[in-house]
Amino acid sequence: MSSATSAMKLALASLFVAHAQANSFGNSWSLPAPSSPNYIRVANSTLIVPDAPNPIVNELALWTGMGMSNGDLVQSVTINQPGDAEGGCGNVGSDYCVVASTLDDGASGQSIGNGHGTASPGDSVMFSYIYNEQTSNTDQYAYINGNLVSTYSSSNGAHANGFGTAEECQDGTPCGVVPQHQWTDITFVLNEPDESFADNAGGNGYSGGYMSTPDGGTTWYVSTVTIDEYDFS
Numbered sequence: 001m002s003s004a005t006s007a008m009k010l011a012l013a014s015l016f017v018a019h020a021q022a023n024s025f026g027n028s029w030s031l032p033a034p035s036s037p038n039y040i041r042v043a044n045s046t047l048i049v050p051d052a053p054n055p056i057v058n059e060l061a062l063w064t065g066m067g068m069s070n071g072d073l074v075q076s077v078t079i080n081q082p083g084d085a086e087g088g089c090g091n092v093g094s095d096y097c098v099v100a101s102t103l104d105d106g107a108s109g110q111s112i113g114n115g116h117g118t119a120s121p122g123d124s125v126m127f128s129y130i131y132n133e134q135t136s137n138t139d140q141y142a143y144i145n146g147n148l149v150s151t152y153s154s155s156n157g158a159h160a161n162g163f164g165t166a167e168e169c170q171d172g173t174p175c176g177v178v179p180q181h182q183w184t185d186i187t188f189v190l191n192e193p194d195e196s197f198a199d200n201a202g203g204n205g206y207s208g209g210y211m212s213t214p215d216g217g218t219t220w221y222v223s224t225v226t227i228d229e230y231d232f233s
């Protein structure tokens, strides 16, 4: 196993370890943080909302997350489930509830952000995670088609250890078949330039994810990551 693969697996493990064992994960794309003390200051990503799972049988969350140095997982989420959706949207049917949230230190609890919105297939859901120098918190902003619907601020004094996308089925399977979908316009700003930041990007069941930097390693741009269909039956 190459060291790049090991590093990628470690990054995935640190992102996902906070979750209850019972949850299952589909395909993903992720990358570890730049070497300490460097860190990710900004991570923006846009989900083109896919059709709901077929059949709708359980809670599915599509998200991007950042594992934080204090054990938190900063994760705005896009949720489809039967009945009332987590996040406060009520019954979303074959749509999704969009809400900012943080899974607190080692899954001691999930804090749900202020506000929520309902997104339909084809909508653009943008998650923006920004380190706030004034407060030392990480601020989350969740937008649907450019309209801000949810915010949350958390993880005081912590820095982002990595970034990843996820298809997550709560409390184990089944979650039906999750259609192929795309994350677009992923943008990172690092605290300091790191020309090797892209080297350990990886995952499973994805295509695309080509990373470019216009400024020698501080800002990184990914136009599209396509996440393959996943069968949670």
Ligand SMILES: *[C@@H]1O[C@H](CO)[C@@H](O)[C@H](O)[C@H]1NC(C)=O
Pocket (backbone or CB within 6 Å): 042, 043, 044, 128, 141, 187, 188, 189
């Ligand atoms: C990230 O998103 C925020 C909106 O929440 C925007 O103001 C900022 O310019 C974006 N940053 C980059 C580097 O795209």
